[in-house]
Amino acid sequence: MSELKVILRHAGTVLVGQLAVMAFGVADTVIAGRYSDQALAALSVGSAIYVSVYVGLIGIVQALLPIWAELHGARQPAALGPSLRQSLYLCIFLTLAGMAALLFPGPLLRWAEVPEAMRGEVQAYLAVLAVALMPSLLFRVYSTFNQSLGRPLLVTWLQLGALLLKLPLSVWLVAGGAGVAPMGVVGCAWATLVVNYGLLLVAVIMLRTQGLYRPYQLWAAMEAPDWRQIGAFARLGVPGGMAYLVEVTSFTLMALFIARLGTVATASHQIAASVTAVMYMVPLSTALACSARVSFWIGAGRPDQARHVVWIGFRLTALIALALSATLFIANEVIASLYSRNPAIVALGSGLLLWVAAYHLADAIQALCAFLLRCYRITLTPLLLYSVLLWGVGLLGGYTLAYEGWGAWPATQSASSFWAVSTVALGAVALCFAGLLWHAVRRSLTTAPRSDSAAPASAEK
Secondary structure (H helix, E strand, C coil): CCHHHHHHHHHHHHHHHHHHHHHHHHHHHHHHHHHCHHHHHHHHHHHHHHHHHHHHHHHHHHCCHHHHHHHHHCCCHHHHHHHHHHHHHHHHHHHHHHHHHHHCCHHHHHHCCCCHHHHHHHHHHHHHHHHCHHHHHHHHHHHHHHHHCCCCHHHHHHHHHHHHHHHHHHHHHHHCECCECCCCHHHHHHHHHHHHHHHHHHHHHHHHHCHHHHHHCCCCCCCCCCHHHHHHHHHHHHHHHHHHHHHHHHHHHHHHHHHHHCHHHHHHHHHHHHHHHHHHHHHHHHHHHHHHHHHHHHHCCCHHHHHHHHHHHHHHHHHHHHHHHHHHHHCHHHHHHCCCCCHHHHHHHHHHHHHHHHHHHHHHHHHHHHHHHHHCCCCHHHHHHHHHHHHHHHHHHHHHHHHCCECCECCCCCHHHHHHHHHHHHHHHHHHHHHHHHHHHHHHHHHCCCCCCCCCCCCCC
């Protein structure tokens, strides 16, 4: 099977699962928006904080994919089981840190000047999600392990099943009925909690019963913490997770700053954020598939084949991103009207979606490069670039333009200022990352020895 077909099959399977997961958030946005404008605004702020915490943590977990994919490529199945078990210790630390952040968001809400009337509902929403964090991270370990083996189908089926449970639960708990009082936006969080624990339970059953996991001896006795291995996880994962955190917080913190502009601006931004997140699932899926294949070939001692996968990923990602951005540019008003019945929100939201169309082009390229750079163990430089360009230029620049003005330009008091400046900053990130990746690929061809025993390109299905 050609590399393109392997990547398309892997990415397509991952995309279905990721869209199912994203449908959780989209459904919550639509359900909350139909319930009330206030619920939609509270969801915008609450989800921004939750996503900021969550993506930083899963970024650390997902950074384990190159490690496990290299072991898979090097034909070392016996090493995968102990490595997976050691990752559970890492998950304990991540869960404790994440829960602390979600249970005590008060200082952040005050710093961002979120209206006091909104804070109580946001805090209740985050408190429930704090309890849902542990099963979500453990399921991400299961998902990452399957990605590294090139077997994402089981995860996708579980995510689709979870969506079928999440949708009616959210509708029921938000609006109430059958003896349950309406919970508003907090009902979305309770539905997420139930789904996360269900996913973890089924994942454990799959690991215990499916034959494809037997060669990895996953159910051997739990070893004591191997701090050297956990340290190796952290050296790769923490910079990657922090970079992911900077990337996403540069995006989600907009919601907190925009909240002071009122309900209409906040709800409109939530529409743009929701669409952006859904579109991001496409390059994310391609990046996961390509990074699994690149790491596989690096582990097999074939940097030339890894380079081939990199260029396939670039061409595929750019083509799909162009198609999606063009579609959004044409249908922005129709898409915005699906989220809200308020004409003011639809008008402002459709305008923001025009910026999202441009934002996505840069987002797709930088996402692919970020994942592939981790395959070559390049994590600190992307973190620095993210911090300077996304926080320093994008977020700070958008805030300045919106609330203070730039030189002759007066303050716009508009959410579009954040999106415009962030789009420019993300474009600069994409260009820098592409240059870094080009250099890393060239260097790998001159420094890594080729393994004579490596499998041919068509052998790994």
